[in-house]
Amino acid sequence: MNQVQELKAHFAEQVYPDQLGNYSRRKLAQLAAQHGTPTVIIDQDIITRQYQNLIKALPQVKMRYAIKALPHPEVVKHLAQLGCGFDLATAGEIELLRSLSLDAADTIHTHPIKKDSEIRHAIEFGCQYFVVDNSHELDKFIAYKDQVELLIRVNFRNQDAVVDLSRKFGCELTKLPALVAQAKSLGINIVGLSFHVGSQVPAPYAHVEAIEQCLDVFANMPEVNWKILDIGGGFPIEYTGPGPVIEDFCAPINAALQAVGSEVEVLAEPGRYIAGPSAIQLLSVVGMAQRGARTWYYLDDGVYGVLSGQMFDHAKYPIAPLKSHDMTQGLMPSVLAGPTCDSIDVIDDDIVLPPLEIGDIFVVTQVGAYSLASATEFNLYPKANALWLSGQKELMAGN
Numbered sequence: 039m040n041q042v043q044e045l046k047a048h049f050a051e052q053v054y055p056d057q058l059g060n061y062s063r064r065k066l067a068q069l070a071a072q073h074g075t076p077t078v079i080i081d082q083d084i085i086t087r088q089y090q091n092l093i094k095a096l097p098q099v100k101m102r103y104a105i106k107a108l109p110h111p112e113v114v115k116h117l118a119q120l121g122c123g124f125d126l127a128t129a130g131e132i133e134l135l136r137s138l139s140l141d142a143a144d145t146i147h148t149h150p151i152k153k154d155s156e157i158r159h160a161i162e163f164g165c166q167y168f169v170v171d172n173s174h175e176l177d178k179f180i181a182y183k184d185q186v187e188l189l190i191r192v193n194f195r196n197q198d199a200v201v202d203l204s205r206k207f208g209c210e211l212t213k214l215p216a217l218v219a220q221a222k223s224l225g226i227n228i229v230g231l232s233f234h235v236g237s238q239v240p241a242p243y244a245h246v247e248a249i250e251q252c253l254d255v256f257a258n259m260p261e262v263n264w265k266i267l268d269i270g271g272g273f274p275i276e277y278t279g280p281g282p283v284i285e286d287f288c289a290p291i292n293a294a295l296q297a298v299g300s301e302v303e304v305l306a307e308p309g310r311y312i313a314g315p316s317a318i319q320l321l322s323v324v325g326m327a328q329r330g331a332r333t334w335y336y337l338d339d340g341v342y343g344v345l346s347g348q349m350f351d352h353a354k355y356p357i358a359p360l361k362s363h364d365m366t367q368g369l370m371p372s373v374l375a376g377p378t379c380d381s382i383d384v385i386d387d388d389i390v391l392p393p394l395e396i397g398d399i400f401v402v403t404q405v406g407a408y409s410l411a412s413a414t415e416f417n418l419y420p421k422a423n424a425l426w427l428s429g430q431k432e433l434m435a436g437n
């Protein structure tokens with residue numbers, strides 16, 4: 039078999055990725071014509087749906103949206119209107135809240151490592167709750183001990199998470215008593231524990247285990263006035279494969295939380311679950327070339343832009359041409375590449391596509407979390423426009 043025959047045999051097995059779901063092709067085409075590409079469309083109704091699904095699935099838990107996932111002002115404003123609080127990690131995130139006239143009520147500063155100037159800035163904003171995970175960080179709060187209450191972030195490694203955040207942060211359970219004793223000797227108030235069992239976790243057992251271990255700590259250290267248990271994020275969404283139903287995912291977490299005493303407030307810091315499904319991106323084919331057996335299509339955004347989540351967040355987004363095609367014939371082994379001069383800027387080098395032309399539109403779905411937020415301007419390509427739509431129905435077929 040020559041290379042072309044091999045590729046054709048390989049791709050003959052594959053399914054044409056027509057993943058537009060219920061989106062109206064006509065309306066997406068109108069938006070692309072009206073706003074140009076690359077454009078990200080963020081849908082208010084999906085933010086509402088995801089937030090409400092999560093509070094329904096975890097009725098005992100108060101949500102603190104992890105701004106880092108999608109720090110778009112309209113997203114933050116809308117979540118505040120829905121009653122959601124915020125997980126802050128940087129001075130920039132605080133300034134975003136300030137610019138929207140939002141105050142520090144229902145915020146928690148969750149970054150385990152920060153500069154003294156960042157601590158001061160957050161306290162000036164009115165933030166009272168901070169997270170530490172080691173003795174050096176605890177020392178930074180000596181000067182502010184009358185203004186803050188601290189949570190200790192505990193380390194629970196999770197090889198099954200797509201992003202294992204405990205690789206970088208978290209106090210080992212064995213070191214916790216010494217850290218609590220240090221805080222006590224410094225007169226610093228420890229009031230809770232937090233953890234993050236990793237982002238996009240496939241099953242809830244890591245949350246359950248972490249909750250159980252934190253409750254053991256509460257029971258074994260009754261000298262501390264435990265007031266807060268923060269169960270972090272990690273709630274998964276669907277990308278190219280099916281994801282769990284959120285009620286099913288949260289049921290065992292809820293069961294584990296039944297053992298939490300009424301004096302303890304339970305918080306969570308969801309980012310991806312709320313933001314991920316809320317956005318789609320429209321891209322255009324700006325160039326094409328036949329290279330060997332594959333047709334290369336060059337799009338006007340790629341892994342240095344909104345699809346940076348493919349590199350940083352290990353995400354694989356559903357992507358499909360907007361035009362509908364006969365799916366049974368003419369499919370070609372193809373490559374989708376971004377616009378920059380770097381050869382790493384390839385979105386998919388293993389995709390079958392119908393014949394397309396320059397100017398055709400592609401749609402990427404599930405692109406709300408850790409995507410626009412990590413986009414660069416490499417090559418001085420500007421970041422994609424972000425368009426805020428209030429009406430999921432506007433984009434759906436049949437409207």
Ligand SMILES: Cc1ncc(COP(=O)(O)O)c(C=O)c1O
Nearest residue numbers: 104148237271272307308309310
């Ligand atoms: C401290 C902290 N909280 C919350 C989140 C949000 O996690 P997720 O998007 O998995 O919900 C992250 C993600 O990096 C994080 O680092």
